Amino acid sequence: MTLPNAEKLVEILKNKINEIIDxxxxxxxxxxxxxxxxxxxxxxxxxxxxxxxxxxxxxRDDFSSxxxxxxxxxxKIDTEINDKHIxxxxxxxxxxxxxxxxxxxxxxxxxxxxxxxxxxIDRNEQELPIAPQIYIxxxxxxxxxxxxxxxxENKKFIFQLKDSHV
Amino acid sequence: xxxxxxNSKGNLNHLLSIEGLSKEKIIQILDTAESFLKIGERxxxxxxxxxxxxxxxxxxxxxxxTRTTFEIAAKRxxxxxxxxxxxxxxxxxxxxxxxxxxxxxxxxxxxxxVRHSSSGAAHFIATHVKxxxxxxxxxDGNHSHPTQGLLDAFTIRKYKTNFNKLKVAIVGDILHxxxxxxxxxxxxxxxxxEIRVIAPKTLLPYEIEKLGVHVFHxxxxxxxxxxxxxxxxxxxxxMDGVMLPSQEEYFxxxxxxxxxxxxxxxxxxxxxPGPMNRGVEIDSAVADSDQSVILPQxxxxxAVRMAxxxxxxxxxx
Amino acid sequence: xSILIKNGRVIDPKNNIDADLDILIADRKIAELNKxxxxxxxxxxxxxxxxxxxxxxxxxxxxxxEPGNQxxxxxxxxxxxxxxxxITGMVCPPDTTPILDEPGLVKMLKNKSExxxxxxxxxxxxxxQKLNGKLLTEINDLYESGCIGFSQAEKPIQDTEVLYxxxxxxxxxxxxxxxxxxxxxxxxxxxxxxxxxxxxxxxKGIQSISETTAINKILEIADLTKTKVHLNKISTAEGLxxxxxxxxxxxxxxxxxSIHQIFLTDNDxxxxxxxxxxxxxxxxxxxxxKIIESIIDGTIDAxxxxxxxxxxxxxxxxFAESEYGASSAELLMPLIFKLSDENKIDLSLLINKITYxxxxxxxxxxxxxxxxxxxxxxxxxxxxPWEINSKTLISExxxxxFLNQNLTGKVSSTIFNGNIVFNGH
Numbered sequence: 072m073t074l075p076n077a078e079k080l081v082e083i084l085k086n087k088i089n090e091i092i093d094x095x096x097x098x099x100x101x102x103x104x105x106x107x108x109x110x111x112x113x114x115x116x117x118x119x120x121x122x123x124x125x126x127x128x129x130x131r132d133d134f135s136s137x138x139x140x141x142x143x144x145x146x147k148i149d150t151e152i153n154d155k156h157i158x159x160x161x162x163x164x165x166x167x168x169x170x171x172x173x174x175x176x177x178x179x180x181x182x183x184x185x186x187x188x189x190x191x192i193d194r195n196e197q198e199l200p201i202a203p204q205i206y207i208x209x210x211x212x213x214x215x216x217x218x219x220x221x222x223x224e225n226k227k228f229i230f231q232l233k234d235s236h237v
Numbered sequence: 238x239x240x241x242x243x244n245s246k247g248n249l250n251h252l253l254s255i256e257g258l259s260k261e262k263i264i265q266i267l268d269t270a271e272s273f274l275k276i277g278e279r280x281x282x283x284x285x286x287x288x289x290x291x292x293x294x295x296x297x298x299x300x301x302x303t304r305t306t307f308e309i310a311a312k313r314x315x316x317x318x319x320x321x322x323x324x325x326x327x328x329x330x331x332x333x334x335x336x337x338x339x340x341x342x343x344x345x346x347x348x349x350x351v352r353h354s355s356s357g358a359a360h361f362i363a364t365h366v367k368x369x370x371x372x373x374x375x376x377d378g379n380h381s382h383p384t385q386g387l388l389d390a391f392t393i394r395k396y397k398t399n400f401n402k403l404k405v406a407i408v409g410d411i412l413h414x415x416x417x418x419x420x421x422x423x424x425x426x427x428x429x430x431e432i433r434v435i436a437p438k439t440l441l442p443y444e445i446e447k448l449g450v451h452v453f454h455x456x457x458x459x460x461x462x463x464x465x466x467x468x469x470x471x472x473x474x475x476m477d478g479v480m481l482p483s484q485e486e487y488f489x490x491x492x493x494x495x496x497x498x499x500x501x502x503x504x505x506x507x508x509x510p511g512p513m514n515r516g517v518e519i520d521s522a523v524a525d526s527d528q529s530v531i532l533p534q535x536x537x538x539x540a541v542r543m544a545x546x547x548x549x550x551x552x553x554x
Numbered sequence: 555x556s557i558l559i560k561n562g563r564v565i566d567p568k569n570n571i572d573a574d575l576d577i578l579i580a581d582r583k584i585a586e587l588n589k590x591x592x593x594x595x596x597x598x599x600x601x602x603x604x605x606x607x608x609x610x611x612x613x614x615x616x617x618x619x620e621p622g623n624q625x626x627x628x629x630x631x632x633x634x635x636x637x638x639x640x641i642t643g644m645v646c647p648p649d650t651t652p653i654l655d656e657p658g659l660v661k662m663l664k665n666k667s668e669x670x671x672x673x674x675x676x677x678x679x680x681x682x683q684k685l686n687g688k689l690l691t692e693i694n695d696l697y698e699s700g701c702i703g704f705s706q707a708e709k710p711i712q713d714t715e716v717l718y719x720x721x722x723x724x725x726x727x728x729x730x731x732x733x734x735x736x737x738x739x740x741x742x743x744x745x746x747x748x749x750x751x752x753x754x755x756x757x758k759g760i761q762s763i764s765e766t767t768a769i770n771k772i773l774e775i776a777d778l779t780k781t782k783v784h785l786n787k788i789s790t791a792e793g794l795x796x797x798x799x800x801x802x803x804x805x806x807x808x809x810x811x812s813i814h815q816i817f818l819t820d821n822d823x824x825x826x827x828x829x830x831x832x833x834x835x836x837x838x839x840x841x842x843x844k845i846i847e848s849i850i851d852g853t854i855d856a857x858x859x860x861x862x863x864x865x866x867x868x869x870x871x872x873f874a875e876s877e878y879g880a881s882s883a884e885l886l887m888p889l890i891f892k893l894s895d896e897n898k899i900d901l902s903l904l905i906n907k908i909t910y911x912x913x914x915x916x917x918x919x920x921x922x923x924x925x926x927x928x929x930x931x932x933x934x935x936x937x938x939p940w941e942i943n944s945k946t947l948i949s950e951x952x953x954x955x956f957l958n959q960n961l962t963g964k965v966s967s968t969i970f971n972g973n974i975v976f977n978g979h
Binding site: 126128129130131134135137138139141144145146147175176179180181 | 265268269271272273274275276279280281283284285286547548550551552
């Protein structure tokens with residue numbers, strides 16, 4: 072199958088986020104894809120906004136079966152998040168479990184007024200009552216295919232599709 | 238040689254000693270600890286990763302300080318923690334170590350943090366428990382104290398970044414020190430090119446140079462150009478005996494004071510596993526100086542122990 | 555009853571025999587030794603083709619754990635284990651429970667073992683009361699009750715005056731001391747050989763000088779007091795050098811080495827394998843090589859099993875808290891054969907060190923196949939493959955550093971005093 076043009080989707084996402092940000096917004100990228108998107112769109116936003124990044128390793132619900140796998144940088148939310156509007160950015164939304172873990176972690180930093188989830192692609196595999204408020208495309212894939220945002224040799228965003236081992 | 242802390246896939250199932258760990262494994266633990274260190278800086282210093290797991294601190298030898306750091310580490314991972322001072326309970330009633338441990342396993346504990354005065358106790362327990370039980374050695378006799386070795390490596394990395402250009406001096410009672418042994422192994426594995434041990438001959442174990450260290454009896458020579466100085470605690474019972482004549486003489490010949498510290502590099506750091514004997518192995522002014530990283534070691538120790546527990550508890554055989 | 559052992563390779567070092575011969579046993583004695591003896595002469599025939607027929611082994615160090623708190627090992631179980639190793643002469647040290655320091659205890663042991671008819675037990679009496687290293691036992695009385703010599707087992711005398719006086723006393727009555735050379739101060743709380751391994755494992759080390767200073771002291775006092783001394787279980791190269799010189803200088807000393815020291819070093823301890831916790835401790839490769847040299851050049855007179863069965867629970871402990879010792883009676887001859895095979899050492903020379911030489915050290919006329927001597931015989935099958943494990947070992951002690959290893963060669967039959975006491979396969 073042909074994968075969507077990632078650069079294009081990121082551009083659209085940036086515009087959508089631009090429409091809703093204000094001085095109470097905190098943008099948080101979910102590592103690693105969401106963090107990549109955040110860093111790319113940050114210079115093109117209309118206001119300077121507070122940011123953070125999150126690695127959900129310590130909040131995952133599959134620890135008992137998969138163990139601890141820390142590959143990313145530690146979570147970093149140095150800004151005050153109480154009563155703020157958090158826009159949580161990720162590349163691909165599938166089951167909702169990563170978002171649940173990310174939200175749990177966010178609540179250990181404070182009590183935001185609102186959380187909006189913004190992603191490039193919704194895989195239509197929702198397992199929890201969690202869904203993205205902003206997505207650019209919906210794609211259906213088979214369960215054992217893993218879709219991930221990456222960078223090519225020219226630092227351009229591309230989607231990579233791999234058969235997952237799990 | 239058969240290494241009982243690794244499972245059939247080569248993953249860490251127990252942490253018994255630094256010896257036999259690969260550089261990659263140590264780096265993985267240090268990197269994970271880095272993530273946990275951030276958690277300690279938050280308002281909510283807790284993550285849910287070990288929710289529902291039970292960590293059992295079994296101390297056959299008393300040590301409030303070490304036990305507390307493991308307890309905090311386990312609690313920050315949301316584990317349930319049981320503290321057992323066996324030194325004062327069932328052992329005196331004649332129960333064997335294995336009976337004690339098996340009783341706790343029957344209560345469904347998952348991770349055991351074990352301290353024992355006998356070298357090899359943690360290895361012994363680890364080779365006789367079911368595969369899904371994880372043993373962390375919190376000090377066995379004069380043999381090993383692996384989490385101390387790891388937290389010291391973590392501390393050095395924090396201040397010195399690169400292991401492969403360092404001169405590290407370890408000063409004091411090497412003979413009775415499991416901390417020194419763990420550090421020697423860790424620093425060698427991490428590629429430190431020059432490890433020095435500084436002590437009178439009475440406090441050096443046989444053939445210590447075969448563990449990959451340079452031996453110095455003169456502290457002034459040994460400290461020259463050192464990047465890291467690790468002081469060891471001198472047990473009071475070693476004083477006034479055949480190993481050392483007196484505290485005063487020890488402080489005079491091997492105690493770390495500012496004059497001696499000035500022989501090391503300007504940016505040298507001073508470490509100590511605690512508890513310190515001020516005025517015996519280390520001068521108060523040095524212990525409290527800008528070069529001392531003794532308190533950060535304690536903070537890092539919690540993150541390192543969180544990392545070890547989380548890695549082990551997520552391991553399945 | 556008469557037994558004919560046919561077609562075996564007979565090795566009798568005393569009589570310089572290594573040939574294919576038949577042996578006829580009659581009236582509990584070696585009656586005839588020749589080629590092609592007539593089968594009609596015997597009521598029972600043992601086919602020993604491809605097997606080695608040798609004198610019954612005399613083991614200079616075999617802990618029978620009798621008297622003792624008989625948790626598992628009993629006199630009978632361990633004598634049977636010895637028989638399964640071809641052993642018919644058993645020297646047992648006095649560190650039993652209670653300690654062998656009273657004539658009554660020695661008589662009881664002698665009576666009990668004689669009733670079993672499984673071998674000759676030669677008790678070593680305690681040299682000092684309760685092995686305390688302070689007060690002498692009733693040495694003459696113990697000798698009359700059946701003690702073949704006097705020993706401190708694993709409790710060396712610390713006080714040099716006591717050592718000196720005890721030697722004077724033994725010498726007065728021409729009795730022999732069987733001692734393990736160790737300086738109790740230097741080895742105090744020591745667990746394994748002092749060196750890289752002890753440093754790595756954080757176990758207290760025992761240095762070679764702990765053995766050599768003791769050897770020097772013992773030999774000097776033995777020379778001065780004209781006391782007969784046998785040194786048990788020498789473990790260091792330096793110690794062997796001292797003994798070699800002493801022998802050259804005419805001092806009346808003999809020594810033995812334990813079978814473990816010939817094959818193992820402290821490196822075999824690995825990560826705290828308690829089966830390798832032995833006394834004296836396993837030493838270095840350098841010592842092991844010297845031990846083999848000294849067996850060949852005669853500095854070492856005898857090889858013992860140092861059989862010490864330990865209850866499983868006492869090995870299931872952290873290293874330093876576990877009990878030392880290994881079960882080895884059944885391994886002695888197979889390992890002697892392996893030593894000969896691997897190092898190309900004359901088998902007769904080695905068999906001499908577990909048969910006739912020990913009998914000389916004990917000053918008994920045993921350990922040979924001379925006509926009219928008592929029929930104590932070991933028949934060894936050098937081709938029999940087996941695995942050392944808790945099922946194959948007869949001893950109640952299943953603890954050995956060789957556990958789960960394969961060996962080629964096993965004792966197939968043992969004859970004591972003309973009776974077949976062990977028949978293996």
